[in-house]
Each structure stands twice: as C-alpha cells, then as structure tokens.
Amino acid sequence: xxxxxxxxxxxxxxAPEKKPPRKRGRWTPYWLLLPGILWLVVxxxxxxxxxxxxxxxxxxxxxxxxxxxxxxxxxxxLSEYWPxxxxxxxxxxxxxVLCLLLGYPLAYLIAFRAGRWxxxxxxxxIAPFFTSFLIRTLAWKTILADGGPVVGALNTLHVLDVTSxxxxxxxxxxLATPLAVVCGLTYNFLPFMILPLYTSLERIDGRLHxxxxxxxxRPSTVFRKVTFPLSMPGVVSGTLLTFIPATGDYVNASLxxxxxxxxxxxVIQSQxxxxxxxxxxAALSFILMAAxxxxxxxxxxxxxxxxxx
Amino acid sequence: MAxxxxxxxxxxxxxxxxxxxxxxxxxxxVTVFSFNKPNGRFNYEWQQFSTDAWKDPCGVAGLCxxxxxxxxxxxxxxxxATALGTAIAFALVRxxxxxxxxxxxxxxxxxxxxxxxxxxxxLTLFLNMGAQLGFWTILIAHIMFCLSFVVTAVxxxxxxxxxxxxxxxxxxxxxxxxxxxxxxxPIAAPGIAAGGLLAFALSFDDFIITNFNAGSTVTFPMxxxxxxxxxxxxxxxxxxxxxxxIAVLFVLASMVIGNRRNRRKA
Amino acid sequence: MTTKTDATEHSGDVRLSxxxxxxxxxxxxxxxxxxxxxxxxFALLGASGCGKTTTxxxxxxxxxxxxxxxHLGDQDVTALPPYKRPVNxxxxxxxxxxxxxxxxxxxxxLRRRGIKSVKKQVGEMLDLVQLGEQARKKPHQLSxxxxxxxAVARALINHPKVLLLDEPLGALDLKLRRQMQLELKRIxxxxxxxxxxxxxxxxxxxxxxxxxxxxxxxxxxQLGAPADLYENPQTTFVANFLGTSNLIExxxxxxxxxxxxxxxxxxxxxxxxxxxxxxxxAGGKVLVGVRPEKISLTHADDAGSxxxxxxxxxxxxxxxxxxGVSTQYVVDCAACPEFEVYAQNxxxxxxxxxxxxxxxxxxxAHTFGLGADQDIDAGVAEGEAA
Numbered sequence: 001x002x003x004x005x006x007x008x009x010x011x012x013x014x015a016p017e018k019k020p021p022r023k024r025g026r027w028t029p030y031w032l033l034l035p036g037i038l039w040l041v042v043x044x045x046x047x048x049x050x051x052x053x054x055x056x057x058x059x060x061x062x063x064x065x066x067x068x069x070x071x072x073x074x075x076x077x078l079s080e081y082w083p084x085x086x087x088x089x090x091x092x093x094x095x096x097v098l099c100l101l102l103g104y105p106l107a108y109l110i111a112f113r114a115g116r117w118x119x120x121x122x123x124x125x126i127a128p129f130f131t132s133f134l135i136r137t138l139a140w141k142t143i144l145a146d147g148g149p150v151v152g153a154l155n156t157l158h159v160l161d162v163t164s165x166x167x168x169x170x171x172x173x174x175l176a177t178p179l180a181v182v183c184g185l186t187y188n189f190l191p192f193m194i195l196p197l198y199t200s201l202e203r204i205d206g207r208l209h210x211x212x213x214x215x216x217x218r219p220s221t222v223f224r225k226v227t228f229p230l231s232m233p234g235v236v237s238g239t240l241l242t243f244i245p246a247t248g249d250y251v252n253a254s255l256x257x258x259x260x261x262x263x264x265x266x267v268i269q270s271q272x273x274x275x276x277x278x279x280x281x282a283a284l285s286f287i288l289m290a291a292x293x294x295x296x297x298x299x300x301x302x303x304x305x306x307x308x309x
Numbered sequence: 310m311a312x313x314x315x316x317x318x319x320x321x322x323x324x325x326x327x328x329x330x331x332x333x334x335x336x337x338x339v340t341v342f343s344f345n346k347p348n349g350r351f352n353y354e355w356q357q358f359s360t361d362a363w364k365d366p367c368g369v370a371g372l373c374x375x376x377x378x379x380x381x382x383x384x385x386x387x388x389x390a391t392a393l394g395t396a397i398a399f400a401l402v403r404x405x406x407x408x409x410x411x412x413x414x415x416x417x418x419x420x421x422x423x424x425x426x427x428x429x430x431x432l433t434l435f436l437n438m439g440a441q442l443g444f445w446t447i448l449i450a451h452i453m454f455c456l457s458f459v460v461t462a463v464x465x466x467x468x469x470x471x472x473x474x475x476x477x478x479x480x481x482x483x484x485x486x487x488x489x490x491x492x493x494x495p496i497a498a499p500g501i502a503a504g505g506l507l508a509f510a511l512s513f514d515d516f517i518i519t520n521f522n523a524g525s526t527v528t529f530p531m532x533x534x535x536x537x538x539x540x541x542x543x544x545x546x547x548x549x550x551x552x553x554x555i556a557v558l559f560v561l562a563s564m565v566i567g568n569r570r571n572r573r574k575a
Numbered sequence: 576m577t578t579k580t581d582a583t584e585h586s587g588d589v590r591l592s593x594x595x596x597x598x599x600x601x602x603x604x605x606x607x608x609x610x611x612x613x614x615x616x617f618a619l620l621g622a623s624g625c626g627k628t629t630t631x632x633x634x635x636x637x638x639x640x641x642x643x644x645x646h647l648g649d650q651d652v653t654a655l656p657p658y659k660r661p662v663n664x665x666x667x668x669x670x671x672x673x674x675x676x677x678x679x680x681x682x683x684x685l686r687r688r689g690i691k692s693v694k695k696q697v698g699e700m701l702d703l704v705q706l707g708e709q710a711r712k713k714p715h716q717l718s719x720x721x722x723x724x725x726a727v728a729r730a731l732i733n734h735p736k737v738l739l740l741d742e743p744l745g746a747l748d749l750k751l752r753r754q755m756q757l758e759l760k761r762i763x764x765x766x767x768x769x770x771x772x773x774x775x776x777x778x779x780x781x782x783x784x785x786x787x788x789x790x791x792x793x794x795x796x797q798l799g800a801p802a803d804l805y806e807n808p809q810t811t812f813v814a815n816f817l818g819t820s821n822l823i824e825x826x827x828x829x830x831x832x833x834x835x836x837x838x839x840x841x842x843x844x845x846x847x848x849x850x851x852x853x854x855x856x857a858g859g860k861v862l863v864g865v866r867p868e869k870i871s872l873t874h875a876d877d878a879g880s881x882x883x884x885x886x887x888x889x890x891x892x893x894x895x896x897x898x899g900v901s902t903q904y905v906v907d908c909a910a911c912p913e914f915e916v917y918a919q920n921x922x923x924x925x926x927x928x929x930x931x932x933x934x935x936x937x938x939x940a941h942t943f944g945l946g947a948d949q950d951i952d953a954g955v956a957e958g959e960a961a
Contacts, residue, residue, distance in 0.1 A: 030400075030403075032396040033400045036460075039456060040415050040416070047427075047430035047433060049432040054433050081498055105324035124329060130552045135339055138353075141346055245424060249517075251534075268425050282429065288423060289422065476664075476666070478687075479657040480664045481663065481729065481730075482688050484656075
C-alpha cells in the first residue's frame, strides 16, 4: 500500500528526520509459510511429478530407466489390473455406505441423546485409535474365524446361504471373502465417518427440531427435512474421509481376504516392493490418484459443499 | 406392546450402541487374547488362560526395539509437523499473501490422497535420489503427511480467535513477541495440542507409507505386519491392550483435572 | 512508559492533522483535522462504516494512517506502534483475555511495563469498578455489564493520557446501557482523563459527551456541544441523524432585518437569519427545518386562537401514535407530505385523530435553514438504524 499518495502534505511541521512509517510485518507470512510449504513441495508435490515421469519410462532395474513416453504402460496396466481397480472402488463404496449407515446413529446419539454420557462415548470412539490398527484388524481373524460363534450364528440364520449366493462369501467361510474385507474396511474407517458427522450434527440448534415439530413435521419428517440436510457437510467430508483411504487400502485385503479379493493397493505394493516394476507401479498409482481426484471433484461439486478445509 | 414402543422411541440409541459395540469388539478380543496361551505360532484361537506374555512383554525378538523406534519417530514427527503446521496455520489465518489458493490446495491434497499413492511416489523420489531408506526417510514421510492435519486443527482454533485480543495486548504495552507468548500462544494452545496429538497417533500407527519407505528398518506396525505372516506372538496383544488402557486413563485423568479446575474456579 | 507527572496543561490533547486512511481505492477517512482537548469527554458519532472506528484505531496505533499525523500533547506518535503509545482502548465486545482471570486481565498492562508489585493497584482498580469479589474468576463467568467494567479497569489502571472507547456499550441491553453511561461519565469525571468515545447511538453520545463530532462517509460533518448540534444542525445529515427534523423546500422571499422570510407551497415562514447556514438571497432555494417537539398542533376549527407572529402550516393528520409521555402525529401538508409533530400529553384534544384538518404552528426562533443543494433525506436511514 503506497502511503502518502492521496493524502495532502502534513499540516503540522514534523521533524525532518522522520521517515514514513514502514509497513509492519510484510514478509512475516512468507517466513511462516516457507519451511512447511517447502516440505510439502519437496516431499509431496515433487514426488508426484517424479512418479508421473517414472510411469512413462522404460528400462530395467539393472540398466536404468529413461523417459521414452511409453504410454502403453498405462494401457497394459489397465488391461491387466482392471478387476483390482473395480474391486477397490466396489469394496470402498460398500464400506463407505456401511460406515454411513452404522456411523450416523452413533453420531446422532452422541450429539443429541447421550446427555452426561457424551464425553465417555466420545472417548470410546476415539480410544481404539491408540491400539495399532493392524492388531485390531488381526482381531477380526479371531472374530470371523471358521467355526467361530459369529460364523456359526450366521450359518444357523442362513445368512451365509444368501451371501454365498450373492458371491460375497464362499461356502460356510467368512474369512478370505469379500465380506470379510468390506467388514474390515468398514471397521477401520468408521471413526473417520463418525467424527465429522458428529461435528456437523452438534452444530445444529436443538430448537430447530422443536420448531419443525411445531410446524407439523413428524419425527421422521424432521429428520428428512431438517436434521439430515443440515448434517450434509459432515456426510460429505465423512464419506470422503472413508472412501479415499479405503480405495487405496491393501491391509484389510491382505489380512482378511484372499488372492481373489486383491485390491489395487495390493498390486501397487507388490509391483513396487516385490516385482520392482517401477513404471507399471507408478502408472497404477497415477491412475488411482487421477481416478480418485476426479471422483472427489465431481462428488464435491454435486453435493455443493466446497469448504471442506 | 410397551416394549415395542420403547424400542421404537430409542431406535437411534440402540443402533448407536450396537455400532459402538462393533467398534469396541476387536479391542475386547485383543485384551482377552493377551491372556491366551496359544498352541501354534498364531494367536487366533483361545486355548487357556495365562499371564506369561504380560510378565515378559519384550520376550519376542525385535518387538520392543520396534516399539521404541516407533515412539521416537512419532515424537520427532509430532514435533516437526506441529512446528511447521502451526506456522502455516497462523500465516493462513492472519495474513494476506499471494498464491493463497495454491497453498490451500497443497495442504488439502495430502489428506485427499490414498496413502499408497503418496507412499509410492515418495519412494520413487528417494530411490532416484539414491537416499538410504531408514529412520530419516520414515521421519520425512511422517512429517509430510501429518503436516496437513496439524494445519487443519490449528487453523480452526486460530480462526475462532478474536483478533481484537492481540490488539488489546498491543494496546496494553505488549510488544509483538510478548503478545505472541502471553496471548496468542496460550489461546491457540488447545488447537496446537489437538494437532500434535493427532500427529502422534497418525505417525505411531502408520503402516502403508512407512512400509514403502522404511527399507530394512522395522517400526512397530511393520513388526505386527511381519508377524501376521510368520506367527503372531501374544506380546503384540499385550502392547495393544496397554496402549488402549494408557490412552483411556490419560484422557480420563485430563478430564477429571479439567472438571475439578472448573469447579474450583466457578 | 509510565505517565509523566510533569504533564503540562495540554499534555492530554489529541491532535489529528490531515489524518486519512485509504484501503486500495476505498477511502475510509478523508483528511481530517480534529483536536480533542485535555480532560474532555469526546464522542465520535456516526453510522456503521462512517470511519469513526478507523479514526479511533489510528489514535490507538492499531491502524496506520495513509497520511497525516497524530499528536498526543506535544509528542508526535504517528510512527509509534500501539504498545508504545500512552493510550489505552476499551474494545468493542471487550476483548478480555479468556485464558487469564480478572485479576491478571487488569494487571496485564502493568506487568508488560515491568511493574512487579501490582496487587495493591489492581485491588484498588477492581474496587473502583466494584468487582473486588470477582478477581479470580475467568471472563466468561461474568455478566456482560461486569465484563464491560473489567475492560474499563484494564485500560484505566495504566493511567493513559487518553482512553479510547470503541462502542463500549454496544453489547449491553438498554437498561444496563443507561446505567453504564452514567457509570462511565462518573469515572471520567473522577479520573479526569481524556475520553474518546465511538458510538452509533446518538442518545448515548449526547448524554455522555461534552463534545460530539458527527461523522459521515469518512468526513466530520459537524463538531460541537450536543445541544448546539441538536439545535443548529449545519447539514441535512446532522439534522436527520441527530433526532428527527422536518425539512421543507422553500424559496427565499425577502430579508427583513435579522429575519429571512421564505415561501413554501404558498405558506410564508420566518426564520432568524443567524440560524440560516445557507446564503439567503432573494429567489434562492433553502431547506427550512424545525424539530417535531417545537411544534404545536391546533384543530382547524380553532385556528383563530393561534397567536400572531408564529409560523403556520395547514395540513391533515394521517396517523397518530400514543407513546406514553407524548403523542406522535404524522401530518400531510402541501409543503411536506410527512410532517412529524411530537405533542406532550398534557391535555389532549380528542378531535386530533387521523383525517382531522389541523394547523401546525411554532415560534419562528426555532426554525433553522440549510443549503438546498443537499440530499434532503441524508442521514434518515442511518438515524433509524442506530
């Protein structure tokens, strides 16, 4: 801001040595931003670009890689691994829907019905985080074990017959089936659904429910017309926080699934760490990133909530 | 009939509590099986009660080493991410500057990116740089993905802070440094603490990014992953249970202290 | 930093010379000269966005002026940051530090200036504002009125040369606001410090201040004692913003001695030449104004009983509203379609109901004249909002 351009000359004779006041702290924001942003540029943005370039390189580990604009890598990767891509999206979407269905009542309970138990339930939702998620995922092996009480009960109720028919389970097993993987994904990402839901539900003024009731809305209508629309920001960020990591996950598919339930994360991981085919791995990872960014952008546009951060 | 009506009215509560049970069931299993004495190498089936593992938590080769490594990495990652993230959050809320939109996207993207993608791309960079994979590459990666979460947590707090408080401090003879130390920092502290705790939890529990960038170094989650292939020692459950109990006690204690302080002040 | 005791008589004057503030192409404060004499209670009055708070913040040092200088007494403080100015502020919505208790809030300024033993001073200060019992509470545990008093105590304890108050009573309800107005006035008289008070409430400005500067669109419209501003507005903005004025477009007919005679829609009105702020040339246009409470209302049937020598206008009552101490009438006249009249409820004429023909009449001495080149409705909306 240029000082003294429009203002008239000072009326009182001021000391001659006085300089115009210096703008305080003009550079402060840049100094504050510099280290963190640099970190993100070097260790997040640059690797992304590096990876993009790796995906169009050819060569071998021994002879080194060269950028040859070998776009066919993408085509090969897609034609070989499209089932894994499809599975990732399908599993992640199922897990997201399940998280929403399971998480909403709990978030609602904490926000409106818990009373003095609110803090305790909050702690119980967050506390499992502190046990390594791998240990907790392994516990599902025990819970869903063949011939265990859960599988036994599902068998007695003939639920497994239905799910087998749908292709979700195989015979009287739950472990090593899609159902087990989705169950694990749902479990692992449920808190990421509950917390944003709770945050946006908690902001809703309780009097709005009363006002809606006063205006002839039945409880179910109050929920449909008032509570749910107002919790939309939580629904949107909750579904994103669940869907995105679930799509890229390979831990649940490895621990609870089988070779037939491999997700794209499994492929990327093995290409990178075992097969050492870097171009293919990079191409897969790039496709996954692009697909997720595209889906997220469309979703955010559609749901009309752009202020998530 | 009365029972059906009661269920109808409390449908949400029942459903919510069932979800809570679903969330907690694995922790119960982990705790129970920390007292198991398995027959084979895997601790998936109940055999008989035993406190052997609790008596000798470090009895498995590599477990306690990996645990201490994870704690060290989490500590430094928290420190780094909190310092860098807090500075960014303040700059974002308090100052006008160029390229704001680009910087916001750069902070948002790591949270909207599947971990495998970040892990794989970072590994490509490290491999191309010829970097030695290990403690430092893990730390770099952890600071990177924790950073955005700290920014978000601190930003929320700083945003809700009345800028007039700092002006009031300046008006009351506090220079820029004094204002920051006496007013800004104490008021932003809960946000910074929340961001730091989140960073610690994320770093300590991270597996995917670590697995890609660790080389032959083994953190605790990687130890668990490895044991899932070779055989799960009961000691894993002991550590998991202990962490859960410590966390709950820690939170309860801070709540009790907070309550008591409020009551005394009131 | 401590207040010097060798203060001369004018050490508490606030002198603004050509001070201005622009944000990009928007000018918040046009170059402005203003002197607030030592020990006075000075009010900056205006609607929101008029530049009054910006002016105050430039005195405090929280806003850098785009041009001009700020002097406190003989000292040029323009380049000084807020923490080096012997000026303290009572902020809008108080800005009490939420993490410190009341005692520490009040002690904040003393401690920053390196004063170690603050206990006695803080105690006395809290007693002055009747909050001695609350010293160890946190701000959020106090009521609005108590928080307001803490904010005043926190500023006053530093013995500033000037105390700046930014809408200090805005967050309080009406009754409490009245009470605090008196309280602040009492404190000001007691400590004798210069107070500069920013408000959008004209009643508040008039009850508390010795001097009021009415601001509009970044400029001072008029400066003076409250009664003077009210009786002799110089612009339509002041006439409409401070209370209510009936303004009539008129043409100057003749000048007779000290009086000016004007014609408005066929009626002849007289006003003292001294109270006409516009040049009154015969044939020129002026705006003639009169305050609603100065007017008497007589039913048309009794028009003969009105004494000679009063200004009179005929019209028809379009609405009445009874508000206890007075009744407000809106009269439709040829010269002015919505003429407002406030009549004391002493003996009410039952015939004065909507539809009745009436004669409005008032002492010519209560009439004032303004330049006709202004917007006749300037300040009406702002005055209502405030």
